[in-house]
Amino acid sequence: xxxxxxxxxxxTATHIASGLNMSEGFSxxxxxxxxxxxxxxxxxxxxxxxxxxxxxxxGYTLDDIPTLSDWWPLAYPDAAYRQRVTDSWQINFxxxxxxxxxxxxxELNIHCKDGRGRTFxxxxxxxxxGFSGTHLVILYDITERIQxxxxxxxxxxxxLFQATFNxxxxxxxxxxxxxxxxxxxDKICQIVGYSREELMDLTFQDITHADDLNLDLANSKLMxxxxxxxxxxxKRYLHKLGAIVWVRLTVSLTKKPDSSPDYFIxxxxxxxxxxxAALELKQLRAQADMLLEQQAIAQTVMALAHELNQPLNAAGxxxxxxxxxxxxDNINRVKLNQVxxxxxxxxxxxxxxxxxxxxxxxQSTLETEEFELSCVLHDTIKIFKAAMNENSAIVVLExxxxxxxxxxRRLCVEKVLMxxxxxxxxxxxxxxxxxxxxxxxxxxxHQPDSVIITxxxxxxxxxxxxxxxxxDPFFTTKLNGVGMGLSISRALIESCNGKLWYRxxxxxxxxxxxxxxxNETMPISAEQRAHNMERRMKSNRxxx
Amino acid sequence: xxxxKIQPVVYVVDDDASVRHGLVTLxxxxxxPVEDFESGEALLxxxxxxxxxxxxxxxxxxxxxxxxxxxLIKSGNSMPVIFLTAFSDVPRIVRAVKEGAKDFFIKxxxxxALVNRVQQVLESYFLQLKSEQERLNFTSRMSELxxxxxxxxxxxxxGLSCKDIGIKLGVSYRTVELHRSHICxxxxxxxxxxxxxxxxxxxxxxxx
Numbered sequence: 001x002x003x004x005x006x007x008x009x010x011x012t013a014t015h016i017a018s019g020l021n022m023s024e025g026f027s028x029x030x031x032x033x034x035x036x037x038x039x040x041x042x043x044x045x046x047x048x049x050x051x052x053x054x055x056x057x058x059g060y061t062l063d064d065i066p067t068l069s070d071w072w073p074l075a076y077p078d079a080a081y082r083q084r085v086t087d088s089w090q091i092n093f094x095x096x097x098x099x100x101x102x103x104x105x106x107e108l109n110i111h112c113k114d115g116r117g118r119t120f121x122x123x124x125x126x127x128x129x130g131f132s133g134t135h136l137v138i139l140y141d142i143t144e145r146i147q148x149x150x151x152x153x154x155x156x157x158x159x160l161f162q163a164t165f166n167x168x169x170x171x172x173x174x175x176x177x178x179x180x181x182x183x184x185x186d187k188i189c190q191i192v193g194y195s196r197e198e199l200m201d202l203t204f205q206d207i208t209h210a211d212d213l214n215l216d217l218a219n220s221k222l223m224x225x226x227x228x229x230x231x232x233x234x235k236r237y238l239h240k241l242g243a244i245v246w247v248r249l250t251v252s253l254t255k256k257p258d259s260s261p262d263y264f265i266x267x268x269x270x271x272x273x274x275x276x277a278a279l280e281l282k283q284l285r286a287q288a289d290m291l292l293e294q295q296a297i298a299q300t301v302m303a304l305a306h307e308l309n310q311p312l313n314a315a316g317x318x319x320x321x322x323x324x325x326x327x328x329d330n331i332n333r334v335k336l337n338q339v340x341x342x343x344x345x346x347x348x349x350x351x352x353x354x355x356x357x358x359x360x361x362x363q364s365t366l367e368t369e370e371f372e373l374s375c376v377l378h379d380t381i382k383i384f385k386a387a388m389n390e391n392s393a394i395v396v397l398e399x400x401x402x403x404x405x406x407x408x409r410r411l412c413v414e415k416v417l418m419x420x421x422x423x424x425x426x427x428x429x430x431x432x433x434x435x436x437x438x439x440x441x442x443x444x445x446h447q448p449d450s451v452i453i454t455x456x457x458x459x460x461x462x463x464x465x466x467x468x469x470x471x472d473p474f475f476t477t478k479l480n481g482v483g484m485g486l487s488i489s490r491a492l493i494e495s496c497n498g499k500l501w502y503r504x505x506x507x508x509x510x511x512x513x514x515x516x517x518x519n520e521t522m523p524i525s526a527e528q529r530a531h532n533m534e535r536r537m538k539s540n541r542x543x544x
Numbered sequence: 545x546x547x548x549k550i551q552p553v554v555y556v557v558d559d560d561a562s563v564r565h566g567l568v569t570l571x572x573x574x575x576x577p578v579e580d581f582e583s584g585e586a587l588l589x590x591x592x593x594x595x596x597x598x599x600x601x602x603x604x605x606x607x608x609x610x611x612x613x614x615x616l617i618k619s620g621n622s623m624p625v626i627f628l629t630a631f632s633d634v635p636r637i638v639r640a641v642k643e644g645a646k647d648f649f650i651k652x653x654x655x656x657a658l659v660n661r662v663q664q665v666l667e668s669y670f671l672q673l674k675s676e677q678e679r680l681n682f683t684s685r686m687s688e689l690x691x692x693x694x695x696x697x698x699x700x701x702x703g704l705s706c707k708d709i710g711i712k713l714g715v716s717y718r719t720v721e722l723h724r725s726h727i728c729x730x731x732x733x734x735x736x737x738x739x740x741x742x743x744x745x746x747x748x749x750x751x752x
Binding site: 302305306309310311312313314315316317318319320321323324325335339342343346349 | 560562563565566567569570572573574603628630651652653654655656658659
């Protein structure tokens with residue numbers, strides 16, 4: 001081995017080289033012939049020797065890097081990385097020196113002279129007794145191995161991705177910012193019926209149902225501007241064969257390294273069966289409701305017809321008998337008079353049937369009571385929304401004053417309001433413009449001695465021709481209605497001394513009904529209310 | 545119908561007193577004797593016969609009109625029935641008409657039309673009754689024929705002459721002529737031609 005003490009005193013490169021030659025020509029041969037890049041540094045930070053492998057692999061010669069100070073910036077051009085390397089090197093070096101243990105190798109990315117980066121496992125070994133003196137630096141090139149490893153990893157990832165993409169139970173697609181399908185899996189093709197090639201020629205706009213497109217585009221715009229991170233919606237695609245396919249779409253956005261938007265990732269789940277089931281259920285329910293309503297009406301009408309038929313039949317018989325009596329040669333005036341009297345009394349009987357019926361209808365809605373109108377409005381809206389489940393239109397109640405005391409049949413008011421809300425709901429849901437949220441506005445305004453409740457919906461407008469017939473019994477524009485709602489409502493409100501009428505407000509369908517208020521408690525100020533209360537208490541005291 | 549001395553009776557059955565009274569008044573003014581009943585049961589108890597017709601309400605407490613009709617058919621009463629009914633009962637009435645009801649009127653009934661129909665039904669029932677009566681009379685007269693007279697009649701209907709009948713029965717054609725004269729006397733006809741006309745009209749079968 002080299003006499004380290006000699007080396008310590010003689011410190012020029014030539015000297016060391018000749019020293020090496022002198023002491024161990026054999027070692028030099030090995031140094032030069034090693035396929036592993038090697039360098040020898042001295043204790044002053046000078047690089048004294050580089051073998052052929054080093055020059056071939058790393059590229060630098062002793063002219064380029066006579067000292068470590070020259071080496072560091074060339075090998076590690078990135079200042080931060082260089083700092084880390086020098087620090088780690090120093091630590092490992094010192095620790096090896098201190099403990100007289102082997103140098104712990106470092107994996108370093110070295111910038112070679114040809115401009116490429118290569119990865120080396122760099123180790124060091126003392127050439128004398130310790131690390132403080134001349135030492136050998138071994139740079140084992142692992143670039144290829146690392147590349148191979150990372151290639152393998154990338155391949156594995158790609159395979160994993162491909163499997164996930166293709167075998168997912170939901171449709172997955174990458175969609176360009178312009179809406180072109182970039183990558184789609186088999187499931188999407190299956191859902192919309194187009195082959196992969198056909199889809200590539202289409203945009204998502206092409207196969208989206210026209211009524212859902214605006215919302216979808218609005219959502220993706222919000223995502224592009226960064227206002228939302230993802231969105232999820234139920235929408236309709238048009239299947240290649242023309243059928244509508246309901247899907248639940250969840251979209252997120254991938255970004256480029258510079259954080260600008262790159263492409264959308266859409267996850268598409270076919271929910272057509274559940275949608276169809278829900279729709280069917282809804283239709284069944286509506287049919288059942290209609291049947292019940294029709295049955296109730298049929299029974300009522302039959303009972304009414306029977307009640308009316310009897311006196312009408314009798315009156316008809318008497319009238320015909322009277323006609324025959326008149327035609328006789330010698331008119332029996334007494335008999336004729338009697339028969340006509342009987343006919344008249346039967347017609348009166350028919351009238352009584354009608355009057356009783358009306359009285360029954362009114363009585364069934366109970367006695368009048370004094371109540372706060374706004375409470376009834378709030379309660380009815382609550383019941384209505386509950387009955388509609390989540391399908392209710394938005395109901396906005398505008399009630400300028402909280403005090404509207406009325407004295408009338410509470411059930412009548414509730415029933416009429418419910419009927420009007422129900423009509424409004426149906427009108428809004430028949431709206432074909434899906435960009436407008438179905439909304440029902442309830443407006444309360446007061447007149448000198450009454451309060452007017454207005455129900456406005458943003459459904460399709462009522463044509464004036466039909467407006468005239470609105471209140472006729474059995475008139476309806478609904479496919480599954482019987483047309484009794486409005487005529488019953490009007491009868492109910494009239495039984496409460498109110499009115500029900502139709503007059504559009506700002507081009508929107510609006511029904512109005514009025515209820516008499518109790519004059520004393522017209523909308524009043526808090527002071528007045530306190531005053532009234534005091535007065536009432538005083539008079540009570542006087543009575544007792 | 546000169547020989548009609550008896551008057552037809554209209555039987556009105558309705559559980560509503562004013563409907564019943566209205567019908568009675570109309571029919572009486574129109575010249576018919578009327579009997580009225582407040583239930584089907586009451587009518588069945590009376591079991592009317594002879595010339596007449598029944599106005600029967602369908603919807604009644606107790607037996608309904610259709611049940612009353614069935615009971616009449618069962619008891620062999622052939623008096624024609626006109627139903628009075630509500631519109632909703634029409635499908636049931638169709639069956640009743642198939643089983644022999646003459647007609648049905650939907651309440652409220654048009655009085656004039658009802659009286660006209662009653663008249664028609666009564667006239668056609670009169671003819672039916674008359675032919676039944678004639679058949680009955682004829683049958684009872686024919687039952688007085690002797691065995692030999694029956695044989696002669698049967699062979700005459702087959703178109704055999706007196707001579708051929710005589711050869712067939714082993715008697716002289718004179719004897720056959722005598723039998724035939726007896727047959728005409730018993731049947732109340734002047735000659736065999738007239739006898740055959742009656743048989744054709746009444747559909748009476750001479751095959752024993």
